[in-house]
Amino acid sequence: MPKKVVVIGGGIAGIQASLDLADMGYEVHLVEKTPSIGGRMAQLDKTFPTNDCSMCILSPKMIMCAGHENVTLHTYSEVEEVSGQFPHLKVKIKEKARFVNIDKCTGCGDCIAKCPVKVPDEFEQKLSKRKAIYLPFPQAVPRKVTIDGETCRMIKSGKCGVCKKVCQAGAIEFEQKDKLIEIDASAIVVATGFDLMDASALPQYGYGSCKDVVASLQFERILSASGPMGGHLVRPSDGSTPKKLAFIQCVGSRDEKMHKYCSSVCCMYATKESILAREHVPDIETTIFYMDMRAVGKGFQEFVQRAEKNYGVRYVRSRPAKVQPARGDKGVLVTYETRGLAGEQVSEEFDLLVLCPALLPSKGSKPLAKLLGLELDEDDFLKAKDMRHPVDSTRKGILVCGFASGPMDIPDSVAQASGVAARVAELLQGGG
């Protein structure tokens, strides 16, 4: 009878931890709050510094994870309650009603085509709309649709039910209720990842007030071949192709008033997105406003140099003071200070501005920490037990990996995820 491990969070860290634990022979229950695993990485177009296509390398892992004999996916689910102590933890998981029988659903999408309700698409960072019954993204795992009860007419008002009519598999079950299941777990892995800070918290940067100011993850979707713009780099205000592009780094991070820490990955993804922008629009001119260019990983410095030399990216060390609409509601005017004591204020116009906001521990992680009885560090990331145990939480038998434990890029998250698997094995072997 294999020991059970509950992994919370179905992003790349959670997927990797699950795969390694499953390969080690543990029975893994992977809990993901959205309808599909994949997490943030699924939203990325390419990955730095190799510009590998993100989905190309992630999708096989997702499929492997779902298909693994030792992995049970609980998507669209959340951990409700945890009782007991290591190695006898009782984990209550709420499988939210998706009003679809996923054993019957074939993911054919007929229902989606017919659904009359359109709502902003979270996966596409609200740049486009999805239906009330939806597949979060084409490569979703499991490839099963979900009805979002908040917006579905039938659920809300009992009027509609088109999806049920068109579904030949008979998979639609409006009467479905949330389901509670309990798992006797020996250990728990937390990999809840990150959310972007809402940049409108800093009005001076014009997010929300200027149409042509987007957050970096939105820009990532704009660049993506499978994104809302069909892989065409256009700006929101008028759908025209931007010729002058700017990035502002450290929006709300490395900031005494907001978030003090450095999000670790923004310098690199901004550089990547500038390179990709050039590949979309050969004559685009990109400027990156930054504080320190933190290119500390393998091939990162070379990547930045390549951006500068071969892709005409201009790096300006300055923290812009303010952003306002340029002409009417099109384009933006960025005001920043030039270098040196005698540095004066200059204003420069750009067609499109990308903000790189602080990356925060995901919204869910604080309540989860409370529920699990875990300490947070002063930046609200899950605190590590001590120097010797960087992937142990402050509570025995509960491990942490990926961005939930602090800002880090994909390879560091993956390494930590595997590291967590080792720690679980040590603990369950009776080790300290």
Place this chain on the structure above:
Amino acid sequence: MVNDLGKKLARLAFEERGADFLLVMREEHGNVAPAMVSKGEDVGVVRLEVPYQLVTILENIYPWISKGKIAVITRRCDEKALAELAKRKYVDDKRIIKIGLACTEEQIERCRCEDPVPSHVDVGEPHAGVKGDELSARLAKMSQKDRLAFWVDQYKKCNKCFGCTLTCPVCFCDDDCVLEERTFVAEPSIPPGLSFHMVRSYHMIDKCIECGECERACPAEIPLLTMRKLLAKDMKEVFKFAPGDEKTVSPLNTTLEGELMEDECNER
């Protein structure tokens, strides 16, 4: 009895270059045939006017000669063939002693050979190579349609005797050639159809050293050498590669960056 040429070769091979064996063409009862000798007095009446590819013989007998240095009469194309064989570890060039033979003008003509002079001439008068191949020029002028018509007519004459593969010095899987099977060769079996010839063309593209043996061996007189020359030209254009130099690796064995696929671990 040993003729003067035989004596000269014997001296070169055994006395001056310390060979243990000498591979030559010699005359016996009115026939000229390859022979392998280990002593000067056995050399016999050597005849080199027969344009036979001794390297092909060498390739076949090499596995049976476990040690000793072998002297072989090498034309320029033999040298190249040896290089290609050495690359694939079929022969150990340290065990081969080359006795350079310059081709006659008439032989050069027949092969439309651009590069006929061996690195070191021991026998024969060196003659300059000839530029270009008349048929290639004619084909170049033809329309695509006529070119196809031409080759289809030629290939229709093929009766699949495999002379081209058997006499080829760099065609090394001759015991059991894939072209003898149906896998890539369309019905009907004789003539074997276009894929037969295109597949062989592809197999030869990074090996052929333009010796012309295939063409001479072809009873149907298909201008096989011309096709080889055309593709050799293409190979040069696309990858700046010409077979026959032991140092340069076939582009088919390298990555786009050009380094060997095996990376550093090729001390195998």
Place this chain on the structure above:
Amino acid sequence: MAEFNPTILAFCCNWCSYAGADLAGVGRLQMPPNIHVIRVMCSASVKPEYVLKAISGGVDGVLVLGCHIGDCHYMTGNHRTAKRMPLVQKVLKEVGIDERRLRLDWVSASEGEKFQKVVTEFVGEIKNLGPNPMRGVKW
């Protein structure tokens, strides 16, 4: 006579191009129905012999699709493909078959549109070239 309706063979690598083709399907991206996909693990496993056999058998065009250089699931597999196919084109050219009947291209798992574009272009090109002349040849 009826409009020429080419028969086209496509080799797609399992990790990128086949996935890209799937994505095109999921996106309901419409394209001409002339393409017939054979799935291989890597574009580097496509033997030039397949291409030559198909063309001499009368197939009007062959498409070889792999991961972008750098994305290959097997590190440098697609480098090999990139080296082989140009030579196969030469073999075709020299016997008098238009080398454009073979096309090598890269399609990633997220490039459904690219797959559609490549297929549509290629079918168009083959239509312009007309039927494979080998169709008529009797041996």
Place this chain on the structure above:
Amino acid sequence: MARIGVFICHCGHNIAATVNVEKVVEFAKTLPDVVIADHNLYSCSEEGLGSIRKSIEKNKLDRIVVAACTPRTHEPLFRKTCEMAGVNKYLFEFVNIREHCSWIHTKEPDPATEKAKKLIAMGVAKAGLLEPQKETESSVIPTAVVIGGGLTGLTAAASLVAQGIDTHLVETSGRLGGILGDIEIIGPEFSRSKELLDQLVSELKGSSHAKIHLDTKVTAVSGFIGNFEVTIESKGKSEKVPAGAIILATGAKEFVPTGEYGYGSIPGVITQLEFERRLAKGDHPKRVAFIQCVGSRQPGREYCSRVCCNASLKNALRIVEAEPSSRVSIIHRDIMSYGTASERLYREASDKGVVFLRYGLERPANVTRKQKGLVVEVYDETIDENIDIDADLVVLATPMVSREDARDVGKLLKVPLDKYGFFLEAHVKLRPVEFATDGVFICGSARWPSSVSECIGQGLAAAAKASIPIRRGKVVVEAITCWADTDKCAACGSCVIACPYEAIEIVEDEDRRYAKVNEAQCKGCGTCVASCPNDAMQQRGFTSRQLSSMIDALIKNAMEET
């Protein structure tokens, strides 16, 4: 002769609305060796799978073709169904008529139907030639070898033994701890490295599973995942260690300046590591200037070594905290205090009066010796001015560089290095601690300069990866591997060069030479197959006969149609 069953899926109307399934079924019945062709509304539904299973049993089918959606998601499902019905799962062939047909030709039902027919004809042709496969299994020696006794290697070894796995730790020097042994205090938490190292060493020494080899180096490695033989040599004595997995944790070393800023000529100009040793001895100079990026982020050594800024920040703080009146400056190009804790160090340092000056590659600082001590002249970009700094000590933060023995180790294990001599992982994003060669793993600063917690994390990660084959006790390889037909092989070696995984070698039999594939190493890419001039190389499930038969089927059906 094969008995093929063809099952065509409507996928609701996803396929059926475009492709005339009934017609296709009738066509499929006419194909060679097909004994039954049938259709389901949803082949992947419980009842769909059930009917396929029944049909297999009833009609004694030995080859199964399903024409439906994409194998990338549904193949495992149908393969399982075949196995349940007693048919080897490799006798199943998938034909994609949804993503690759009905969905992309919605407006052309007739051509789509014709295309579906051809695709199925191709699938049936291949299916007829499919052969049952056994997934190759090889045993695994339940022992691991960890090369390198620094922090990372110790962590990996400690984890393995804690998991109950016999582990050999091989260290070339006479002491454990590596570079960390020279460092007293670890940032950003200011914990004592000795405590950390002592804890790790005691964990190891306390375990019956651990065997520590000091003053020992690896001289040879043979074999493959599960069955390595590692030859280690100590004081002339050599020993062969059989192992299932190998972890590489050989670390890196500090770059020793070649005269930069007067290093070696001007006393008082020292490296970070030399400074660490002084601090460890308890000497706390009052006026210290740190110069960052000495020998890194410059032509020839472009990379940022990741840890140096944090080291300087940590030591700067140690000085000002020991003596608030101390004057410390950090002369840098960018402060690389990524993440939370390091950025906190940066803030604290500035709050506590550490002066930060920014120089550019084109205008480096200059160090001279005056009677009152050292003077550093530096042009500060931020305020656009030249500044002179008096100092008792100038600390050069130099990058971590690869050890001189890295390339030899790489050759022994047949694993690649990057241009700087750091080891190259299998995939920079998703396989950070693995090599392309199965069973060999990489972690710590041998891969890339890493902080203490990163070293520990990676050491654990490598331990997890290494433990997996050992726990399973066997290595199973999906049967898409390649093999050489020894009768046809002419040993030309093209495949040996082509294989990205070093899985093929030319072996010598008494009278002949031929290629041999080590299936435990083969990943089934088939690169060798296409490189073989004589069709001797074959890939399971993708043999040249199978694929050629698909081409024949296409030609046959297409040419008849026109």
